[in-house]
Amino acid sequence: MKKFLAAVVILVVISIMASCQRNSPTTPAATNTPNSTNTPNATQTMIALSFTHTSTATITATVNETATMTVIFVTAWGSAGSGNGQLDGPLGIAVNSSGNVYVADTLNNRVQEFSSTGTYITQWPNSAPTPGSSNGQFYEPQGIAVDSNGNVCVSDYGNNRIEEFDNKGTYITQWGGVGSGNGQMGSPVGVAIDSNENVYEADSGNNRIQVFSSIGAYITQWGSWGTQPGQFGQPLGVAVDSNGNVYVVDYDSQRIQKFNSAKTYIMQLGFIPGSGNGQFNYPEGVAVDSSGNVYAADTGNNRIQEFSSNGTYITQWGSAGSGNGQFNFPVGIAVDSNGNVYVADANNNRIEKFHP
Numbered sequence: 001m002k003k004f005l006a007a008v009v010i011l012v013v014i015s016i017m018a019s020c021q022r023n024s025p026t027t028p029a030a031t032n033t034p035n036s037t038n039t040p041n042a043t044q045t046m047i048a049l050s051f052t053h054t055s056t057a058t059i060t061a062t063v064n065e066t067a068t069m070t071v072i073f074v075t076a077w078g079s080a081g082s083g084n085g086q087l088d089g090p091l092g093i094a095v096n097s098s099g100n101v102y103v104a105d106t107l108n109n110r111v112q113e114f115s116s117t118g119t120y121i122t123q124w125p126n127s128a129p130t131p132g133s134s135n136g137q138f139y140e141p142q143g144i145a146v147d148s149n150g151n152v153c154v155s156d157y158g159n160n161r162i163e164e165f166d167n168k169g170t171y172i173t174q175w176g177g178v179g180s181g182n183g184q185m186g187s188p189v190g191v192a193i194d195s196n197e198n199v200y201e202a203d204s205g206n207n208r209i210q211v212f213s214s215i216g217a218y219i220t221q222w223g224s225w226g227t228q229p230g231q232f233g234q235p236l237g238v239a240v241d242s243n244g245n246v247y248v249v250d251y252d253s254q255r256i257q258k259f260n261s262a263k264t265y266i267m268q269l270g271f272i273p274g275s276g277n278g279q280f281n282y283p284e285g286v287a288v289d290s291s292g293n294v295y296a297a298d299t300g301n302n303r304i305q306e307f308s309s310n311g312t313y314i315t316q317w318g319s320a321g322s323g324n325g326q327f328n329f330p331v332g333i334a335v336d337s338n339g340n341v342y343v344a345d346a347n348n349n350r351i352e353k354f355h356p
Contacts, residue, residue: 071317071356073325074340077118078350082108082129085120087349092144092191093332093342094152096167101342102152103351104141104332111141111154111169116336118351124169133159136171143191143202143237144332147214153199155188162191162201162216175216180206183218190238190249190285200246202235209238209248209263222263227253229265237286237297241309247286247294254280256296258311269294269311275301278313285333287341295333295341302327304343306356315356322348 078087092104099116110128113121124136131139139158146152150167161176162185176185186205193199197214208223209232223232233252240246244261255270270280281300288294292309303318304327318327332344341354 074353076350076352080349089346090344091142091331093334093344094144094146095334095336096146102144104144106140109138142189145191145193147193147197153191155191160185189236192238192240194240200238202238204234207232236284239286239288241288241292249283249286267311284331287333287335289335297330297333
């Protein structure tokens, strides 16, 4: 277990069933995608693992350096491969109103759906893991979000588009296309949907956030390259809270920026890189719960950090490894209506579920 600061103590008590075997991964360097022969600048090593659902762990995490709270490891599922329920570098994750979990199984070029306990339900397209550009196919899908009607939006990274499906995986529509004009995209990563069903796209290569209607009509955008408030260096993750506030993971600047519903800058989390409380080492994912608390996938530090809506640090959990509650390149993060937190642990080829 890695210690983030001398004052920060994370004690993990793990009860492991004899049948649960794991290999120890190599701690990854921070990049924005896992290892792939199709993706430049990727340096990650994918780890072949297999998980059962019988292990439990209680993680005692430091809160504001003076108190502690318990984060419960609930379950994990996934193993390296392309079969049903197997994963290859999963980057995106979302939960619908029924608690079903959708995973952007990035290097298998598909979306898989699971129950809240990790039981495999379905996948699309059936052509996976072969990439494609036809309707309903993917080339390294990365971000995923679900609207109030159960429709699923997926950022199709390699095809520079957003694709929309119904709750059974039936293709509905798409929008985008490579470029920097309004509605065009340059390596879209994160995607989020607000209470009005508007779709937010983290347009990483164009250093901006774009907003579309539920049918893909362009609405607005903001951002440019830079480190000033409202500027971005590879925005990767995006989330919207119930009040319409928008949180953007600004990867190169190692921060999360918050904007109000009018897209006006409010504040930032991080910016000074490091491993201390509230600092980041190339974060990639962000999610917001029903109370407005913010969860950040602090990818390079192999941990999850939680903040209040006003940016106050609350707690953290995780360390480098493949055990329960550990991570190897956590990226996607989602929170369900019961407050359960799901993390796409990319290089361990699994999904982990926690209850803070």
